Amino acid sequence: MSETYDFLFKFLVIGNAGTGKSCLLHQFIEKRFKEDSNHTIGVEFGSKIINVINKFVKLQIWDTAGQERFRSVTRSYYRGAAGALLVYDITSRETYNALTNWLTDARMLASQNIVIILCGNKKDLDADREVTFLEASRFAQENELMFLETSALTGENVEEAFVQCARKILNKIESGELDPERMGSGIQYGDAALRQLRSPRRAQAQSAQECGC
């Protein structure tokens, strides 16, 4: 079943266990907080189409397990990722301290041009904050990352994080900095143009045929 979009971007969500990666993804796709989120085993998959600068971009998102032992499996998903959300928990310095390692992994295993946005999650728990906005922002700037503080609970900045990351990738494509045709770019052209030529009736007839098997 084909879909209508201009680009497809592969995304990753990475960061320590318990920082709220799955909840961010759930909030982004479902627009609500996942109360009973169990820890992720290996990877989980999610997808959503968003509208960025008048383009329809389909995000295929791999939500990875944070635990160290799963690293050998989750690493294989880095290859061919166009963008990544690197998540830490603002109430846990330990998760912030681990960022360098995650960053090294991502830069080494994904494409050189991977666009990364740093997300300081659990913004709603400001009373328990262990990492200030300022120092995280400085880290982001030093490592050429975009940066936002997010809350998967309230939804604050969650959509923005994905959209900003996608927008930066689109800009890079337009400026020629990123070449979607290059192998492992994590970017594919959609079939929007192709789809527009087809009449809805024919499309329906075709899908009916497909389902009949």
Add this chain to the structure above:
Amino acid sequence: MTSSGSLRIELLGRGYVEKKMSNDGSKKQFWKRNSAKVPGSIQHVYGAQHPPFDPLLHVNLVKAGNKMQMTPGKPKKATTFQEFESITSDAWDVGDDDDELLAMAAQNLNIEVVMETANKVIENHSKLQERQQKQERRIEGEQEEGEERLHQQQQQVEEEVEEEEEEPSPESVRLDASPDSRMVKSLSEAYIGYSKEVYGEKSSLQRQCSLPQRPVIPLVARMADQNTSGTPAMTEREASRLDKFRQVLAGPNTDLEELRKLSWSGIPRQVRPITWKLLSGYLPANVERRASTLQRKRQEYFGFIEQYYDSRNDEHHQDTYRQIHIDIPRMSPESLILQPRVTEIHIDIPRTNPLIPLFQQPSVQEIFERILFIWAIRHPASGYVQGINDLVTPFFVVYVFEYIEEDVENFDVSSLQEDVLRNIEADSFWCMSKLLDGIQDNYTFAQPGIQRKVQALEVLVSRIDESVHRHMQKYEVEYLQFAFRWMNNLLMRELPLRCTIRLWDTYQAEPEGFSHFHLYVCAAFLVRWRKEILEEKDFQGLMILLQNLPTMHWGNEEISVLLAEAYRLKFAFADAPNHYKR
């Protein structure tokens, strides 16, 4: 390399334990090793028991039955399927019983639905007749529609009773309904709506969005064969099975082989705790030795607690403990649903789960933390890996149920006597340890056991159902993307807990059930969804399906069918390795 490697780890572990007992000088030794963040560092452990996978070799391993203490004197000589069938013939009765019940129920339901719909039609009809003549055309239209609806509903009921999976998937309808490429905004909204249905309010039902319309009967009927929790009246067959178990368990020396045969097709709730303890090798077959063994083992476990549990906040253990401490409270309530309740069917997801209150009790969470922490520090080659926590649950629940006669929902664990609770804890620990002994390479560095099994699964599926295999290849779905979790959590994330418990009856009865037979169960499980899989025409649809397979309503029959198919596969391929090899 392999054998000396794993030996060294074992020794390291023991060395650590000894040092720890004498002094605390050897800090940070082994524990940190595993969490070294050096990318690509391959320094670990392909266990000596687990040489690189070779189907031929593996078959021999199974036959050799290297768990001899569990299979005394019985290298499984089976045999033909007929023999198997005669041994376990009652495995099939489950379905038969149900068919009858379902047929009866369907009949009743048909009448109900027919009457209700017929009344509606008549009502509509008479109302309409009072209206003006102008509308006569519409009257006819609605009448026809009403009749059609009646007919459809009748048909639907019949189909659903016959085969529950026959419904058209709602999302395909939805996607087809919005092909207008100019309205891209609404299209993207449609996608959001679509995924809402997939994970949303109905998340636990996943794609079975039409469950509310489904007749209540299958679940009610299923109540009868649930031997996990308080059941209504036993059927005759169940009673006779229970008798057989009691006979086997009565002697001074339990015939484990006989017990295994009986258990393969499910263990009655009343004798499950003792049977699991025997089959896992935790309890000796000799009745006289049991009490002393239990006493010794329980003492040993609480000796570990005394010795090590205080070290959970030490620098070299705190990572482990912290992880466990994060994981336990967020253990998935879905996987804890033991028994679908009739009343819940009307609200389309089971909102109250009798086990949730149980698992929210701090004392229960502490039990899990202790069990996992002690296991982790005694097995430094793997340590605590997420997923292992799930493996405690079936043991704990089965052993707690030994003491729960009344309503589970309001059961307060602290009302159990302290020593009873301690016994449950120690028994769960040892049985889980036995289980993990057989699959430890699932959890060592780079998780070679899982990698190997996922590869084997792929080969197996390509042999047994080429169209499914090709379909997944076509859309670039890799087995690791969905089956990793199947192996890491032994399908516990894919099945309701009651099904896991039933599955484990067989896994404990089957030689190398958890480490080897599970592979065939996974293959049967995947192929079980062939229709749904082949209907998905893109990567995204396939991934979402495979990560949310709709098993919420599953009960014993589905598991029995799955196991029978797995058994067939095992014999088809284990005895004919050339079939297995590509």
